[in-house]
Amino acid sequence: MHELGIVFHIIRSVEEVGRANQVRHIRAVALELGEVSGVVEEYLQDCWKWAAARSAMLDGAQLKVRTIPARTVCEACGEVYPTVQYGRQCPACKSEQTHLVQGNEMMIQEIEVDPESEAVPAADE
Amino acid sequence: MDEVKVLQVKQSVFAANDRQADQLRAQLKKKGIFLLNLMSSPGSGKTTTLKRTIEMLGGEFRIGVMEADIDSDVDARAIAVTGAKAIQLHTGGMCHLDAEMTRQGLEGLDADDVELAILENVGNLVCPAEFDTGAVKNAMILSVPEGHDKPLKYPLMFSVCDVVLVNKMDVMPYFDFDFDQCRAYVQMRNPNAVVIPICARTGEGMGPWIEWLRSQILAWRADDFATEKVEV
Structure with a gap:
């Protein structure tokens, strides 16, 4: 149930x-x-469908997911390699002194507003 | 075709929770309440460890405990026997507590006269690690039967912990548990974590843990700038 949270x-x-932003x-x-x-x-999408339907603002809204590939950098030799394939050990020099540079993101990037649903003009802007 | 208006957000899913957690920490600081978030797998001995902790520190600090579970109130009842204030929080199926749920729990606990509030998070090594509860310090319990390789399997949990209690040291002869290896694995994921072997059932090793907790509470009280970065 981690995805639901x-x-x-x-x-x-x-x-x-x-x-x-006065969005309906x-x-x-x-x-x-x-x-x-x-x-x-897959679980995230299932939870999304269930939970979005219970929000007036998000009922029927689509969740568009873009996957960011995971990359790890080796602190010993500087190699940057795909994390899922090689894990924490550098494939080039076998060092375990490595850290993730990207791949643990969970970022809300943007929201597409339904044009017809826009409320009265916003006060500012 | 109508034009779609796009609003740029570029915000981490956890950003709102992190902000609420910082606000809660700042409020707790003003009230002088030290909040400890205690995490572990189910069955690692959280409640037994808490009972021992209350026995040993209850004379020094007024203690309040929030027991978070999906269902039942067995843990809150067990804690109430010790004389500490206790409240049971039901997460309604959710696998973790977030900052808002913790704030509501503290309200329910009526925590204003409490000096040490302990949140016993839902037994789970995955989700509780992702959500900042607003606690001043995070502790986790790893019990010997779970195995010394857990820091490798649940790296995030170990990387957010300030202290790792290795519980059930009394059953070590019956398991292939390598304490030194366990400590090394924890330190690979989190060089700053303190690892303390304990046996909550017998009370063995509880001294260093109590000493650690006491020193953290006193240090936090003494530091006026610890949470000043957030305006409430």
Whole structure:
């Protein structure tokens, strides 16, 4: 149920942005998900469908997921290699002094607003 | 075709929770409440360790405990026997607590006269590690039967912990548990984590843990700048 908790947090953040921009309905949310973020996209989509349907602002909204490949850098030799394939040990020099440079992201990138649903003109801007 | 308006967000899924956690820490600082987040797998001995901790520190600090579980109130009942304030939080199926749920729990605990609040998080090595609860320090318990390789399997949990208690040291002869290897694995993931072997059932090794916790509480009280970075 780990994905459901994450979906609740996404919805809370997106609704906050929506309210701040006088948005009534959102048609899609774009999310960047790292390959080793620990989130299973299939489960995330299932939870999303269930939870979005319970939000007036997000009912029927699509969750667009872009996967970010995981890359690890070796502190000993500087090699940058694919994390999923080689894990924590550098394939070039066998050092275990390595760290992840990308691949654990969970970023809400952007929100697509339903054009017809835009409320009265925003006060500012 | 109608034009779609796009709002740029570029915000981590955890950003809102992290902000709420920072605010909660700042509020707790003002009230002088030290919040400890205790995490582990189910069955590692969190409640037994807590009971021992209350026995040993209850005379020095007023202690309140929040027991988070998916269901039942057995843990809150077990803690209430010790005389400490205790409240059971039900997560309604959720596998972790976040900062907002913790804030509500503290309200329910009526924590204003509490000096040491302990959150017993849901038994789980994955999700609780991702969500900052607003705690001042994170502790986790790894019990001997779980095996010394857990830091390799659940790296995030070990990287967010300030202290790792290795519990059930009394059953070590019956398991292939290598304590030194375990400590080395923890330090690979988190060089700053303190590793303390304990046996909550017999009380063995509890001294260094109590000493660590006491020193953290006193240091936090003394440091006026610890949480000043956040405006509430």
